Amino acid sequence: MTSRHSVASARPALLLAPALLVIGVLFAGGIMLALVQSLGYLPALGMRTLSGDAFIAVLTSRGFLRSLGLTLWVASVSTVLTVLFGLITALVLRRRLRNSRLIRFLYQIPLTVPHLVVAVAAAMLLSQSGLLSRLLFHGGLIPAPAAFPELVHDSAGVAIILVYAWKQIPFVGLVALAVFQSVGDDYESVARSLGASRVQRIRHVLIPLSLPAVVPATIIVFAFVFGAFETPLVLGTRFPSMLSVLAYRLYTDSDLTRRPEAMALNLVIALIALVLVALYRGATRVFSERRDG
């Protein structure tokens, strides 16, 4: 009995072992390798002494601080826009999204288009030699194509922000919509019956109801933008660049002695991501405790 029992309980572990092994080697191994290299251990280059120099160099460099600032800016602004318009579209369209397949399909389109495609499209549309600027010029609305505001390859990352917001608004919208559809109508009826106007129902009932789902979704959006790479590569400036692009440049630098700095930077990004995961877990726990007692 006992042996059979222990075999039975060991089975899931055995079945998962191949997958766990691959993930373990690639992920934990990768992190370990990055840690070792970030501490300056690169025997191929004759670097065998361990030091924290690379971390100090990265954290104190002007490029890093500018990149961190830009990354936080882009992630924050695109997250705020995403949540704001995600909630607004979900609230405004909640009946239409339920009743019309066409509108639901159109609403979900941004989720299906790859980031790279959106980034290239944004470059063609929004740059100073892009479609929009030329249309405005030929329409006589701006004196020259160069008078079009600098949205692409600019230091504020406007195009990057717009791409992420466009991509992720339906994500937050659908998360909120799921709440409105499951319990929103009933609670809205209660609130109406108790005298709440339309605006009051949205502010005091629908938005608080959606927060347990929307807050974790917000952290996911922020974490994703914080670490994402291809959109800032296509739409960003050379300096400052977002952290992921900076890490990529350091990694592909022809000077191999800069490899420890690249790895140190990667570990810093990983650490920030870890903090965001902890925040996410904390937020979901707070809301589930509130609900369940």
Next chain:
Amino acid sequence: MIRVGLEDVTYTYPGTDRPAVDAVSLTAEPGELVALLGPSGCGKTTLLKLIAGLLPSDRGMIRFGDRDVTAVPAERRDAVMVFQNHLLFPFMNVSRNIAFGLTMRKRPSAEIAGEVRRMIALMRLEGLETRRPSQLSGGQRQRVALARALVVQPQVLLLDEPFSSLDAHLRDEMRELVLSLKQSLDVTIIFVTHDQEEAVLLADRIALLFDGQVQQAGPPAQFYDRPATRRVAEFFGNRNLIAGTLSSRGASIVKTNYGHFAVSAPNLPDGPVWMSVRPEAIRIAPGDQPAPEGNNRVPATVLRRISMGMRIRCRVALESGVELDVLITDPDGTHGTGGSPDSGLGMPAWHEPSRTVQLQLPPHRIHCFPRNGSEGLAETQLRQ
């Protein structure tokens, strides 16, 4: 207190053909407790939502007092609805839930605090002010939901099966609470239930709905004594129905294939009718005894009996198969004829199964109501 009047109110859900509420006219007098009773799917909750203003009626008029509220949105209607599932806001504690309606009306916070305290005391919720709904028992949640509705002092309180999710003893407690509230708060209450016992227990008047239409409306006793249709009678557990044909030449007589029954002026045109008699109104006597006095006598055979403590409920069959329930209130005696037929202790009584008994249906206890010509023919095979 205010009168609630419905005239010809009709509502069809979008995408359906048949109206869920079909030309309902109904009045709840000021301070009355009216039950909307019916099986599930009969439209009673839809009707309640129409009164609350949560659904727009397609046709008809809804009045609160002299005011036509048909086009007034729910939030300005002065009728608050309490739902079957308490639906307390999960992100607010008890006090803030109760305060909700007053907060929406932007009352001063001192006034809100006072009103909430009053409600907490009235509903015996002391000590639970800062709890979240998830930390309350089912009965407490429903009391908070009632407090949240009553704090805005609505003129009309609408309850949608508010106790159906509670267990039996809590349900009794809540019913008593509603009855005491009704006396102390002077509010007109309309409540929905599928439980005829609950309706009889609580309501001043009952409106019974089938298929979106009011079948009968009146005080509870009427549904037992004077059901309007066979379905009404059966919904109230009345299985004592005999098909016949009313003829009122001189005295009122109902012809059946068990003979002719005298009935007291039924105020109906001649034609097919149902006769209904309450089990306790039928007089019963042993078959070998002199028949009970009076007319409307008919022999029957006992099918089975159930002891109900001091009384016995018998199922008897008339000669051609119609079955009736009869209540024997004096099992040892002979109910109205005097004498004791069976001597001996615990011996087979005169009302044991397969014995023949005699029934008498007192004319003034027979209620007649119209019968659809085709109804009941299988049982009766009317011979004129």
